[in-house]
Amino acid sequence: MKLSLTVNGEQRVIDDVDAGESLLTVLRDSLGLTGTKNACEQGECGSCSVYLDDGLVCSCLVLAGQAEGAEVVTVEGLAARGELDPVQEAFAQAGAIQCGFCTPGLVMAVHDLLQRVPDPSDGQIREELAGNLCRCTGYQKVISAVRLAAGRTNGHHGY
């Protein structure tokens, strides 16, 4: 089937989408947006987190057809003007990156968290990021990055 949606501010049309295909495979395999990672395919790890009409979702758990007509923002869309989003800057500054695989999903999750809770407590940070796994176990620096980014975010998507 044919799918039409907005990705990072750009209208995209994709032919030949399978009914059972996820939004994640469309983003990665059809559109080449490989910043969104594929790991667990069951909503446990959060590495495929994207905005779907302003709500954070695991794109592996959304049927491509459910995104028809929707606005999707991926990690590539956060720095679309060539300038890093404050959340991305904070991750770099805090060194909240080891192998880097979980980083795009965590950046999206932190971006979403700070839009909803601009100044989260440590407890809130831990609870809100529970759906993003870092198997290098670099959580302490991720939490430092959230603290750094809190107050710096402009609350808008980058594109």
Added chain:
Amino acid sequence: MHFLQPTTWDEALEARAGLPDALPVAGGTDVLVDLNFRRRHAPALIDLGRVPGLGEVSAENGWLRIGAAATYDRLMTALRRDFPALAVAARTVGSPQIRHRGTIGGNLGTASPAGDAHPPLLAAGAEVEVASRAGTRRIAIADFFTGPKRTAMAPGELISAVHVPRASGPQQFAKVGTRNAMVIAVCSVALALHPDRRRVGTGIGSAGPVPLAAVEAERFLEGVLDEGGLWEAPRPLGDAVRGRFADLVASAARPVDDVRGTAAYRVHALRVLAGRVLDWAWADYLEAGAGREVGAG
């Protein structure tokens, strides 16, 4: 595989009737896992995400109507006063990403014995509204689950809503998992005190082939509260009552050993959780003090 996207409820029922083996999808947080791992093959998918109003929560005549497509993040905020046990349970589901998509209708349709919404629905005395082209009927929550991942729904039916009396007293929910968030329950307990009708409701999750009510524990606590006049003049319950209630909740379970825990651990944990939810609920009841609406004895 076909993909159907009805834009009205009638269209959805029509699609369901025409394709009895089709798989309904709302938030997709259960269905997509099966599709991604090729555990499930359906001739068609029916996306319910475009049916207007399917996620609405409304109140009427002392009851709530929770639309099947109401997401967990909506339940967390919308039910805080009128159905607090489900609001608390919703917060323990998955992550923000999952709570943003997963729905109460999906939790019922999947009918996992570990579904987090189920114990609160049992404790509150909910009714599941299901519909087909032939009409709409309500199924008492205690009759809805017929086995692991099996329900009393007939072919051609879709879950349209859940009906539940608005809370007239304290409600609590507690769950054991391997970490503090993002876990499937090892076991869980919900407790609701209903002073308006002098009843106690319970629900046990993940400790039997279906979610269970601890009926003997409910009758025991109702007896204690009635005989002591405690609905009208609440006093601390004491260790004997607490211990007996916890034992009766634990003995209502029918757990098995599985990857998440042993049957013996579940019975132990249920006893602990039952004592806690009773402590919390009764503390709430004591604190609320006079002026509450208590039903006739």
